Amino acid sequence: MDAPPIRDAAVVFHSGTILAVGSAQHLRQKYPHAIREDLGNVVLLPGLVNAHVHLELSDCRCGKPPAGGFAAWLLQLVQRNSQPGSQIESTVTQAVRIGVEQCLRFGITSVGDITRQASITRPLLRDGRLRVTSYGEIQAMAQRRNLFTERLAVAADATFASDWLRIGISPHAPYTVEPFGFAACRTAGMENHFPLATHLAEAVEEAEFLSHHTGPFRELWKAIGQWDERVPTFTGGPIRFAQSVGWLELPALLAHVNYCDDEEMSILAAGRAGVVYCPRTHRYFGHPPHRWRDMLARGVNVALGTDSCASSPDLNLVDDARLIHEIAPDFPVESIWEMVTIRGAKAIDGEQSIGSIAPGKCADFVGFGVESETPLREILESGKTPLRTWIAGQAVEHQP
Ligand SMILES: [Zn+2]
Known part of the structure; x- marks a missing residue:
């Protein structure tokens, strides 16, 4: 861990720090006098960090x-988002409440949340109870x-930014945004100090779509019905695509990266972008084994995420x-906990304030009752x- 476990330890906090x-x-x-x-x-x-979630699908x-x-699974989600305005507002509001409550119940105090419905989700999340980086x-x-x-303006609208909500x-x-869009998001992110995230190399078919x-x-x-032939092709697969639009030079968050050959691994390792692996979602779709251990060994930051309840229980x-x-019983358990704490914090650009128990950081904790001498393994x-x-030093009260 960032700091090794301490026996008979104590932590002193004041005003949430x-x-x-x-x-x-x-x-x-x-x-x-404490x-x-x-x-x-x-x-x-440390309070757990779920680096990749879609609260609005909870x-x-x-x-x-x-x-x-x-692709068929995605189409179901596209159809959900085409509900009429009033209906989508109540669906999303309900889903966000369920999602926040689940996070807190499971010891998660910070999330990297992807939102298609920012104008609905951000007003709900601006005042807590969870720390949210709202992409x-x-x-x-x-x-x-x-x-x-117009969509970039909505995504980058900081009206609802707060101590709890970062934009x-x-x-x-790469199959829904063209290279000019990735480049423009990169510029907007850099100019405003907004962290960046995308879904990358999630499905094996991405490379074929990009090139042909x-x-x-x-x-x-075809099902969506708004194709045109002006979309540029790109040869070399999604990781080189991300490189070509300047995304690997930044500490951008790449959700999934389920497909990565040796050459692509070297390209990733030479950059600064981090990967968020979503183990149960990965299993749901039956992808081949994820190369998270190779990535970590090559110095890539790998954090864990759940992804949404549309692909995870x-x-x-x-x-x-x-x-x-279970997949890697010999991998050090301390390093697994890092992937849901400090590495998650890094993935969402929050390691200055969250992800470990250290002076000056937020007083966000999760406590598990344990009996053995190896508590991290026991859990x-x-x-x-x-x-x-606890978030900001306050014990979380669960809502029914
Ligand atoms: Zn996702």
Whole structure:
């Protein structure tokens, strides 16, 4: 971990910020007037960071993957977003509430949230209870190309930015945003210090679509019905595509990267972008094994995310950590916890304030009751849920 586990530890915080962390005995002497609470046999971890989620889809149930594969699954989501305005507002409001409540219940205190409905979700999230980096999502390809400027303006609208809500920008994916759009998002992100995110190399068919405009993504466009031939082709696959639009030089968040050959791995490793692997979503779609260990070994930041409830049973990020512990039982458990704390914080550009228990950082914690001498392993090898979660020093109260 960023800081190694401390036995008989204490943490002192004030006004939502950590002042000190160390041995309980030492801190009791140093801060004799602090209000004390003994948590007993609890391991206290940094509040978890779910680096890739779509809160506005939290009312979805993932069921079995559609027979038509990933593109067919996407089409279902496109149809959901074409509900009439009043209906979408109530659906999204309800979904965000469910999503926030689930996050808090599962010990998540910060999220990287992708939102297609920023004008609905941001007013709901601006005042807490969860820390949110809200990446406004843009889709604007082919005949929808002209919508790009307007959609970028919505995504980058900082009206609802607050201590709880940071604005970010997310061109959806290389099969829904053209190179000029990725470049413009990059510029807007750099000018405004907005973090950037996109979905990349999520499905094997992306390369074929980019180079020839054929395959399941083209079928998706047929169903949407607004294709035109002015979309540029690109040869070399999605990772080189991201490189060509200048995205790998930045600490951008690349969700998934489920497909990455050795040459692409070298390209990624030479850049600064980070990867968010979503283990249960990855399993849902039956992708070949993810190369997260190779990526980490090559110095790429890899964090974990749940993705949305449309492809994952729920937002229990610890279950995603459990899945990779199952896949790689020899991989150090401390490093798995890093992927849901400090590496998640890095992925959403928040490592200055969240992701570890250190003086000056936000007093965001999650406590798990433990019995053994190896608590980090114990949590991964059991079905334990948090005993309590704190955000900004306040214990979270769960809402029905
Ligand atoms: Zn996603």
